Amino acid sequence: MTSPTLSIGEAVASLLRDGLPVRLEAYDGSSAGPPDADITLELVSERGLSYLLTAPGDLGMARAYVSGDLRVHGVHPGDPYDAMRLLQSHLRFRAPSPGEALTLVRGLVSGVGLGVLKPPPPPPQEHLPRWRRTVEGLRHSLSRDAEVIAHHYDVSNAFYELVLGPSMAYTCAVYPDADATLEQAQAEKFDLVCRKLGLRPGQRLLDVGCGWGGMVRHAARHYGVQALGVTLSREQASYAKEAIDRDGLGDLAEVRHSDYRDVLEGDFDAISSIGLTEHIGVKQYPAYFGFLRDRLRPRGRLLNHCITRHDNRPRETGAFIDRYVFPDGELTGSGTIITAAQDAGLEVVHEENLRHHYALTLRDWCRNLVGSWDAAVAEVGEGTARVWGLYMAGSRLAFERNEIQLHQVLAVRTDEDGRDGFPLRPSW
Incomplete structure (x- = not known):
């Protein structure tokens, strides 16, 4: 049985307990969250979605934001404090079951393409992962x-x-x-x-x-x-x-x-x-x-x-x-x-x-x-x-x-x- 096609906005909304405290607008034309929100997150490219999917958590968010693939409207990029405080205080994800997670990924891939599951190169500002640094030298050596x-x-x-x-x-x-x-x-x-x-x-x-x-x-x-x-x-x-x-x-x-x-x-x-x-x-x-x-x-x-x-x-x-x-x-x-x-x-x-x-x-x-x-x-x-x-x-x-x-x-x-x-x- 094929999975229903999902937009980015639908996929994000399905993972939230209490809805989005900000507006989300995605490059596939979908959206989620209140239309009159003071702060809008704009996912501007497939690469940004790939960052989010292939490095879940703060690393994927950081990669998308630093590269400019995730833009935050309503705050200055030199001080996104208000957006971060709002998200930390009110953004609550729920944990889907393994079967639900698989259906969700299939539906999203069906909607936006398989390419989003391929990890893009990280932004140039990113340092080597810890394991590669260990290979190149002992931690805290001179x-x-x-x-x-x-x-x-x-x-x-x-x-x-x-x-x-x-x-x-x-x-x-x-x-x-x-x-x-x-x-x-x-x-x-x-x-x-x-x-x-x-x-x-x-x-x-x-x-x-x-x-x-x-x-x-x-x-x-x-x-x-x-x-x-x-x-x-x-x-x-x-x-x-x-x-x-x-x-x-x-x-x-x-x-x-x-x-x-x-x-x-x-x-x-x-x-x-x-x-x-x-x-x-x-x-x-x-x-x-x-x-x-x-x-x-x-x-x-x-x-x-x-x-x-x-x-x-x-x-x-x-x-x-x-x-x-x-x-x-x-x-x-x-x-x-x-x-x-x-x-x-x-x-x-x-x-x-x-x-x-x-x-x-x-x-x-x-x-x-x-x-x-x-x-x-x-x-x-x-x-x-x-x-x-x-x-x-x-x-x-x-x-x-x-x-x-x-x-x-x-x-x-x-x-x-x-x-x-x-x-x-x-x-x-």
Whole structure:
């Protein structure tokens, strides 16, 4: 018995529990959802449908969206937050039986053709799948870490300036109040780290994963410390060196294009790690915290600032983030990070969750991308710009929903007598 022919709109509608919260319009002329919806999803080509069918879930959606085969009307591509919030809150799929699923596929193929079941090549912005990266190098080896960091951070300094603003800080800002600007909040973040580390003139600071040198320059300029930063991104190191020279901080600040594991100096008074731990790998935490502890003098402090999960259960990163944003990135809960620091011989004296601040940071980055969209597309292409809008808006939702968090963990290497050099109450 032949299956009834189905349009794309009919197929989608049959899989939903409560109907579509948005309008869907497909290239075969079919549609679904309320005609007066504020947001419309337009599936413009057979390739887009192939992406959705051959890579179900967030990866297929991302491929169709990044390639331009799935367009979202009613929101700006630099900030699809409203569409993503609506879909996450109200889109409910039901699980068809195996027999029903087969009938559905047959009916759809009968309507649009067998070609939709052939996987198209992924968009050029997509990184290799995890198994192919493993073939080409051990996860979190020096060479593989350098390659995946370059994939994300060596996009274009000009593009990052458009998104991040003058601070060139690509980590969670700290908003002193609700009306603070992004630049004020980034300055407050760097200053909070300096205050927690108790920096004073003449001390030595190591900033691992230093990015474009924001922390190094802030600590040198405002606290008079000798600051060394290291980054695996050649583009970041080049930018940071120019900024240090421009600011006249060459006698205090230095940035190297280097893996943090290649730092030979020791006896630092303080170490800051702002946004690096996400790239380390959970299995590498013992070596990571052990290495940093060994670089501290007795009573030297470590501030670890990183994205965390809301629990400590192990799980893989989602396909979209792993393929398009942070290849090999890993997240875990703050409890795992604190445990690893303690097991490495560090005393953890304070921790703080700043997840609401990261949601605000991502909101402001999206605003910057929207405001400079034409320049961003001219710099990196529309596909890459779409990746960033999608990733930042989705991350904002995840922080708001407490799916991920941002923790600062402050630790110290105590001396032989157990003294840590901290006052009885926090000074920051």
